[in-house]
Amino acid sequence: MLRHLSLLLAILSFGGCASTPTTLYDQLGGQEKIALIVDNFIKEIEFDAVIFQHFKDSDVSRFREKLIEQLCAETGGNCQYTGDSMEKVHTGMKISESDFNRTVDLLINAMTKADVSYPLQNRVLAKLAPMRADIYQR
C-alpha cells in the first residue's frame, strides 16, 4: 500500500514539473484547435434535444466568439475574455445538475472529435470546473 502511494506521489510531482514549460493552450494546438473544439461543441449542442432547448434563442456567433476567447484565456493563451461574467450569463436559466453534466459530456465529445488526448481533455475540464458554482441552478 505504502509503496503504491509513494509511486503515485512521485508521478504526481513529476506531472507538476512537466506542465510548466509550455501552456495548456500550446499543448492543445493553439487557436485553430480551440476553434475546432468550439465548432464541434456547437454541433453537439444542436444535435442534443435537451441542451439545445437552452440555446434555441441564442446568438450562436456571439457564443462561439466568447467561448473561444474564454478557452484561450483559461488555458494560458494570449487572449482577453470580453464576454459577460458566467454568473450574469447563466442566471435565470435554471440549469439542473443533470443538464450541466450532460453539457460537460457534450464538451468531452467535442474534444474527442477534435482529437484532443484524454489527459489534455481532463486538464481543460479542470480549468472550467471551478466555474460551475456560477453557472448551474441560478
Add this chain to the structure above:
Amino acid sequence: MKQVRFLSQTFALLLLTQTTLAGEGKLLATAGLTQLEGSGGGGIVPWATVAGYDSEDEFSVAAFSTQVNLDDYRLNAWGVSVGIYDRIEISAARQTFDLTSLGGDINQNIFGVKTRLYGDVIYSAWPQTSIGLQYKKLQDPGVAKLVGAKSYDDGTDLYLAMTKVHLGALAGYNLIWNITARATKANQLGLLGYGGINNNHYEVMLEGSLGVLVSRQLAIGVEYRQKPDNLAIKEDDWKDLFVTYLPNKHVNFTAAWAQLGDIAGAKDQQGLYLSMTGYLW
C-alpha cells in the same frame, strides 16, 4: 453450482442493463462501483458517492454481483441499491460465504442506508462527504458460535466517508481517493459474528481507496481496509489491487487481486475478485 449462479446472475444483469434507460445525469465513473456489503463504493470500501447515475433530480436502481475466490473459501455477494436525488442510497445485499475446504456455508443479509451530507465528488472544494450504516443479519450463526463471537445474531456498522476526484491531477489523468472511518464490532464482515474475547466494543477502523482513471473507460487502483481483531483466531487487514472497466453508464466490471489475510484459522487467504454492477434505471 455456485459458479453457475454467479455467471447466470452476471449475464442476466448484462441483458437487463442493455435494454433499459438508466438515470444518466452523472458523469461517467462518478457513480463508482458496489462494494462487498452492497453499498456504493470501491470494491471493499464504502464511498461517499451515491450508487447509480442519478443526479439531483433523478433516481436510479443498480444491481451487483460479486465473487471472491480465495484459497480456502469463496464469497458470493449480490444485491440491489436505489439512489434518490444523488442524496440517499438504500441497499440490500446477500452474502454467501462458502467454506470450500471444510464444507458448508454462512449466509448473511445486509441492509444499508447512506446519505450525502456535503459536496460533489468533482466540483466542490472539499471532498464529497456521506454517512451511512450497514445492518447485518447473520443467517447461519453456527461458525460464529464456534469461534467464540460474543454476539452471533446481528450487528450494525456506522461509517463516515469522504471521496474526491481531482481532474487532471496526475499528469492529466484523473485521480480519485476515498477515506472511510467505520465504527464496527463485526468479525470478518459479520460472517463470524460480533465481538469476542479480545474486544467486545465498537472500534473505529480506517479504510481507503486510491485510483487513477487511465482512460475514460479504465480505472486502476488500490484499497486498504483495517479490520478489528476481536476473536482468539486472528483477523487481518484487507487489501486489493483493482482494474475496472466502465464501457458506459449502464454497466461496469471489476477484477481485483484480493489479499484478505488469515480468515477463521486459514492462513493468508488471497484470490481473484470479480464484480459487476449494472444500472437498471
